[in-house]
Amino acid sequence: MGVKMTSGRPLTLILKFMIPIFFGYLFQELYNMVDTVIVGRFVGPDALAAVGSTGTIMFLILGLAIGLATGFAVLTSQRYGAGDAVATRRSFANGILLSLISVAVLTAISLILMHPILHVMSTPADIYEDAYAYIFTICAGCGTIVFYNFFAASLRAIGDSRHPLYFLVVSTILNIVLDLFFIIVLKLGTMGAALATNVAQGTSALLCFVYILRKVPSLRPQKGDFRLRRDYTAQQLNIGVPMALQFGITASGTMVMQASINIYGSIAVGGFTAASKVINLMTAAMPAFGQTMASYVGQNYGYGDMNRVHQGTKAAMLIAVIYSVTTGILSVVLLPYIIRLFFDSGVDLTQYLPYSRIYCYECVFFYIPLSMIFIYRNAMQGCGYGKTTLVLGFMELAARLVSAGLSRSLRSYALAVGGDAIAWGTTGALAFVLYLVVKKRETARLAARVQ
Numbered sequence: 026m027g028v029k030m031t032s033g034r035p036l037t038l039i040l041k042f043m044i045p046i047f048f049g050y051l052f053q054e055l056y057n058m059v060d061t062v063i064v065g066r067f068v069g070p071d072a073l074a075a076v077g078s079t080g081t082i083m084f085l086i087l088g089l090a091i092g093l094a095t096g097f098a099v100l101t102s103q104r105y106g107a108g109d110a111v112a113t114r115r116s117f118a119n120g121i122l123l124s125l126i127s128v129a130v131l132t133a134i135s136l137i138l139m140h141p142i143l144h145v146m147s148t149p150a151d152i153y154e155d156a157y158a159y160i161f162t163i164c165a166g167c168g169t170i171v172f173y174n175f176f177a178a179s180l181r182a183i184g185d186s187r188h189p190l191y192f193l194v195v196s197t198i199l200n201i202v203l204d205l206f207f208i209i210v211l212k213l214g215t216m217g218a219a220l221a222t223n224v225a226q227g228t229s230a231l232l233c234f235v236y237i238l239r240k241v242p243s244l245r246p247q248k249g250d251f252r253l254r255r256d257y258t259a260q261q262l263n264i265g266v267p268m269a270l271q272f273g274i275t276a277s278g279t280m281v282m283q284a285s286i287n288i289y290g291s292i293a294v295g296g297f298t299a300a301s302k303v304i305n306l307m308t309a310a311m312p313a314f315g316q317t318m319a320s321y322v323g324q325n326y327g328y329g330d331m332n333r334v335h336q337g338t339k340a341a342m343l344i345a346v347i348y349s350v351t352t353g354i355l356s357v358v359l360l361p362y363i364i365r366l367f368f369d370s371g372v373d374l375t376q377y378l379p380y381s382r383i384y385c386y387e388c389v390f391f392y393i394p395l396s397m398i399f400i401y402r403n404a405m406q407g408c409g410y411g412k413t414t415l416v417l418g419f420m421e422l423a424a425r426l427v428s429a430g431l432s433r434s435l436r437s438y439a440l441a442v443g444g445d446a447i448a449w450g451t452t453g454a455l456a457f458v459l460y461l462v463v464k465k466r467e468t469a470r471l472a473a474r475v476q
Contacts, residue, residue: 039341043313046181052197086163091178093268093269113183142280163222200222267414279298281426282444292376297370309353310352322334353392388446398452402456
């Protein structure tokens with residue numbers, strides 16, 4: 026069942042809606058971490074570094090999928106908030122067709138370009154084959170990522186954040202079982218970890234779709250809904266493509282950052298990889314804030330209430346500040362204990378821990394700006410301002426390019442991994458400024474329409 030977010034206390038609604046999404050992202054990070062732990066312990070530290078060296082490419086694929094899926098679902102959220110049942114169904118059906126086209130394009134391009142990308146990123150020779158086997162398999166199954174995120178975003182668009190979580194829990198458990206089977210029993214190495222991810226993600230996508238067809242009449246397409254409509258396509262692409270490009274631009278910056286880290290060798294890559302898994306786990310709520318605001322703002326913007334939109338962003342930021350401070354402290358305290366999970370007992374952790382600590386300590390001071398990016402970017406997206414996300418993407422790219430360039434010229438690992446912290450700080454500030462501009466413009470536009 027859908028939930029209207031156009032009435033009720035914003036803080037309570039946002040918190041209640043966000044918690045299942047947060048646990049969903051937390052489970053995603055946990056099963057990504059399980060992949061890494063099993064690879065590190067049962068294949069070896071070089072395989073761990075191989076998976077880590079492709080993390081930015083994985084982020085690119087996931088980012089494009091989330092950007093497109095979330096963008097396609099914003100129109101559904103707006104139509105649902107406006108109470109237009111026919112348009113809500115047709116928006117969902119149109120999004121499915123656009124997702125099919127997106128999968129074909131993403132799969133073809135990623136498979137063709139994978140070798141050149143790994144070479145450009147200076148992937149160390151001793152981990153190259155394992156890295157290629159992992160990321161090639163992930164790319165071959167990117168359709169599972171696109172469709173899970175689209176179906177989940179569509180459910181959230183009508184106010185249902187619980188069922189995507191339930192299906193993700195099932196896929197998380199399946200992923201762990203398949204990891205153990207493919208890696209330990211079948212000895213498939215890094216490719217086995219990727220296969221487990223694809224099958225698990227595909228299962229959650231299928232469960233979401235079956236649930237929608239059986240239990241969600243507000244989304245269930247009817248005869249004649251499955252055709253590309255020019256007006257729907259234009260609106261969905263106007264939001265989804267800029268959002269996907271923003272992720273692509275951001276991912277390009279992280280790939281440059283990863284290339285700068287790769288030159289320090291597989292031990293540095295391994296230490297960075299372990300720390301990045303900890304950081305990703307601790308910041309799992311950040312994208313949950315974004316998904317929540319896309320749905321909340323989409324519905325309230327469709328309803329025509331900008332004052333309520335702004336109340337929601339303030340409530341989300343209050344939650345984000347408390348969360349960021351708490352997890353920042355936990356990141357520093359728990360880091361030495363968590364990274365031990367990634368390595369066999371025979372591995373000398375003193376080689377890896379210094380690299381992990383540098384990255385972690387730099388990031389924790391910028392958790393709040395990171396949450397600002399997600400909250401304000403997705404709030405603007407919910408208002409239909411898809412292109413503002415491109416501006417934010419270019420800001421992140423510029424920050425990481427500067428950091429990477431300085432790190433190479435000064436031979437500084439701290440600057441190489443500092444690209445994230447610098448990007449979060451500058452882009453978070455810009456996101457806030459752009460949001461204020463959008464808020465002022467849309468408030469005036471809606472007021473003029475009422476008059």
